[in-house]
Amino acid sequence: MAMAGMISCSCGFALSNEAGNELAKGEAQINLDSERLSILPKFAEAIHLSLVDITKILPVDYRVDMTLSSRERISVSNLGYKFGDLVSNLFQARNEMILKYLLLNESIKKSGVWGDLSLTDSSSAARQFEGCEFRLYETSIVLIPTTEEPIRIHYSNVARIEAKDYSIAITTEIGERFIISKIGRELDSTSKELSDAINTLNIQSQSLIKDLVPSADPTVVRSASRLLKDGKAARRSDIESVSPEVWRAFEKKLEQTPIWNGYQYLKSIGREEKIAIGIKRGLMGDLTGNYLWVLIPIDNKNPEFGNAIALETARILSSSPKDSEMADGIPPDADTAIATGGNATYFFRILSRKDYAGIGGNKNELDGKVDSMISRMNELMLDINFRREPIFLSDEALQTEPKYARYKFAAGKIPSLKDLRQRFIGRVIHSSSEQWKSNVLALLSFNQSTIDDNARWEKSEQ
Numbered sequence: 001m002a003m004a005g006m007i008s009c010s011c012g013f014a015l016s017n018e019a020g021n022e023l024a025k026g027e028a029q030i031n032l033d034s035e036r037l038s039i040l041p042k043f044a045e046a047i048h049l050s051l052v053d054i055t056k057i058l059p060v061d062y063r064v065d066m067t068l069s070s071r072e073r074i075s076v077s078n079l080g081y082k083f084g085d086l087v088s089n090l091f092q093a094r095n096e097m098i099l100k101y102l103l104l105n106e107s108i109k110k111s112g113v114w115g116d117l118s119l120t121d122s123s124s125a126a127r128q129f130e131g132c133e134f135r136l137y138e139t140s141i142v143l144i145p146t147t148e149e150p151i152r153i154h155y156s157n158v159a160r161i162e163a164k165d166y167s168i169a170i171t172t173e174i175g176e177r178f179i180i181s182k183i184g185r186e187l188d189s190t191s192k193e194l195s196d197a198i199n200t201l202n203i204q205s206q207s208l209i210k211d212l213v214p215s216a217d218p219t220v221v222r223s224a225s226r227l228l229k230d231g232k233a234a235r236r237s238d239i240e241s242v243s244p245e246v247w248r249a250f251e252k253k254l255e256q257t258p259i260w261n262g263y264q265y266l267k268s269i270g271r272e273e274k275i276a277i278g279i280k281r282g283l284m285g286d287l288t289g290n291y292l293w294v295l296i297p298i299d300n301k302n303p304e305f306g307n308a309i310a311l312e313t314a315r316i317l318s319s320s321p322k323d324s325e326m327a328d329g330i331p332p333d334a335d336t337a338i339a340t341g342g343n344a345t346y347f348f349r350i351l352s353r354k355d356y357a358g359i360g361g362n363k364n365e366l367d368g369k370v371d372s373m374i375s376r377m378n379e380l381m382l383d384i385n386f387r388r389e390p391i392f393l394s395d396e397a398l399q400t401e402p403k404y405a406r407y408k409f410a411a412g413k414i415p416s417l418k419d420l421r422q423r424f425i426g427r428v429i430h431s432s433s434e435q436w437k438s439n440v441l442a443l444l445s446f447n448q449s450t451i452d453d454n455a456r457w458e459k460s461e462q
Contacts, residue, residue, distance in 0.1 A: 010078070011039070027041070037049045037051060037090070053069045054068060054094060055069055063077040064077075088146050098409075102150075113135070115180055119177065129147075137197075143178065155229075156231075159173045202225065205228060206225045209246065212249045213245055220245075224243065231293075235274060250292065258430070263294060263296070266296045278294075292316055297350065299350065305447075308349065308425060309370070346392065353447075353453055383416060426443050426446075426456050442459070
């Protein structure tokens, strides 16, 4: 089911604005290639779109309705026998763009497997898709229905997999269930490669734990790796329930990094038992090494501060002086906190400022919100392969800078990223220790004093 190089046919079209007012209509030629869609009326203004500008595609009654990032709407009709070809190729081309722009910067292990998909979401709502491609990546399986957007399942979020009755059933930790069927002779090889990919991640996670705590016995290593698989950050209380020695090893490793003093200070004003730490292997393996990332909640311990969670990162196990020139495959002009071991500290709101004020001193309710925020941070960091640029870039930069086009698209397509951008308070660059601490206090004070959830702290000197 490979996509043709181009589709070109006659059509009728109508363009309307967000309010539903018609802007243009008539007969036209429609052209589709792997990246763009063009509508060419006779003696009228052409409409030329990148596929990433199309936010929604809805085929209905032999008409294709599209919503654009500008909130305009285009309806294409009178396609005749080309209707089916246009719909399938439009979805396929756009899905390829989605996978490109949604930060899947990792190698494909297996692709071109086609079958049917049945899915049940966490609310028990069920859907069926006839015709779906299945791809295996290093850290996730991607399901690509012919008339829907791709669905990405992180291996670290998989609770159970069953391969039987000529199908593969995947159940996630939040209760979603995906059944892949009718893949014929690809069943055995797909099952094996899926199992191998998950086992590879498990082995990597266990190896990182064993390197961190050489004296840990196999049971401790396996239990800790379940909490920390694929780079997830786990709370101190959960890690210590497996082995206090593992937590001590994490802090000992942090002590060897440039962020140690900052970590100690944030811990002193934060909720120590709620601190979460993860260990992540860089996307380029030995070239980018491994790094620790830390989440430190700061809520009601000090009445002057609160409603914040700090994110710190630190490189470990450096293998080359050139490692500092690259961070997870990101060039030096991008966010290099991973490489430099503490380039910046990032802060996020736990709740809306109004809701936080309403909770007051209700510790139990706040604890639940903190835990939810840590889970959300984990999901986000997995979704964007642990990049931070998509979080801190301004809306203006996303809208106007062509080099950030993929981040703009990701911010619109990944709900957790959109939410976290809204929660982003600001970042404090690691310069001198005194300046960093002064700016942290200024940021936390700003966060408590403003009631505008859209307000970001900024320091002009940075």
